Amino acid sequence: MLFEDDPPPRPGNSPEYTVSELSGAVKRVIEGEFGLIRVRGEIGRVSRPASGHLYFDLKDDRNVIAAISWKGQVARMAIRPEEGMEVVATGKMTTFPGQSKYQLIVDDMVPAGAGALMAMLEKRKAQLASEGLFDPARKKPIPYLPRVIGVVTSPSGAVIRDILHRLSDRFPRHVLVWPVAVQGEKCPAEVAAAIRGFNALEPGGKIPRPDLIIVARGGGSMEDLWGFNEEVVVRAAAASNIPLISAVGHETDTTLIDHASDRRAPTPTAAAEMAVPVRADLLAGLADLNARLARSQRSLMDRRSQRLSDLSRALPRLDALLATPRQRLDAATQRLGSALSLAAQKKRGLFAALASRHRPLALLTLTARKAETLKARAATLDDRATRRLERATARLELFASRLAPALTRLKGAASRDIARDRARLAQAADRLEAFPKTLASLTLKLEALDRTRQTLGHAETLARGFAILRADGQVVTSAKEAAKAQSLEIELHDGSFTAIPSAAPAKKPRPAKPADKPGQGSLF
Incomplete structure (x- = not known):
């Protein structure tokens, strides 16, 4: 507010800026001076909002720079930044006018040397170990001979071929391959999903559930x-209900999945060797056990036979054993006649006494009562026999109804087997008939190759008028080499001879006149 007595303001030389103009000018200066730069520092205050962007600080012992990575840039990062990690960030400097501060837009980020990675690795290892994920007590035993083996690896690398080749050599098994990326940002999610996917398979389903999982990658x-x-990979390996073998890298490489797995293999090939035994060794061991069993049985039979022979020699003779019983039998036979007569007399006396006390009416009453009882029991027996017959007839009819479909199925299976065998026999006969033609074609090719060899051979070339010139055992290919040699050996098609080159200096070859006829020319 100006008063009448105040002097008017003097116009200055400094230009006037709006706040937006000044902020834009500062932004252009910073972005123009600092293009693509690399900044080394320690990560602090990491924030991951729902938008997917990443906000964090880069700091050293004295200053702090705000840093941002957009969602697409975060997805391409090889590692996820964590608080306390020392990194080298690559990006561009810019400003945020809304808060009057400068910040670094990070495109890529790598650990600041192996020390930073190892420090982060040891920190993560200690955290997971404190949760019991590496406890040896929770590790499951590896099955001796799994029926199905699941392999989590890249389908295009040499690792899967090495595993399949070693399994084929040792003991062929059914192998299920779950293709994953073994390097880059997609690797952790795909490997963890593969381990959980194998565990989610139902036993006895269309896709067989593995008895063993191998997670493999080359060095x-x-x-x-x-x-x-x-x-995410370590937790998936620790939560696997299927025994898991980790074969990541070479023998000197160690990752956290090695501690969480049930067993670690130094190489993918060694993982295949741990998974199955050698079939030939098993067969050899079984044959050895059978041989030992046969030898043991023969030895046992020999010992028992010898023992029986020894015991039989200690027994008395048969006549001596039967002499006393025979004598007792003879004495009893002599007493038997009189004893039978005496017993018959006693029985007659008892029968006469009992018969005198029974009257015919009592016998008839007893006989009638026994007859009624017998009739009742006979009726009961008939009912039981009828019920048993009915049950047996029903079972027989049930079996007969099942027998006809079973015979039909057996006949159909036998017919299919016969048709399949006939088709295989016809294919074999066709291949056998085509064999002479194949042999004749191969014979013609062999004869043509032999004619070519004879035409282009060493002897045939010499017979057409060519010669081989050697000096000191080496083939001479120029006039200078021939002039320097002490002696020359010339080989023709019918023999060889030695020549001494002329001492005169070599002259330049005279150009052939058009009328001259082409010829061999002088060798010297």
């Missing part, structure tokens, strides 16, 4: 193998 640097150190 590489720590950054290449970093996907197998991610927490």
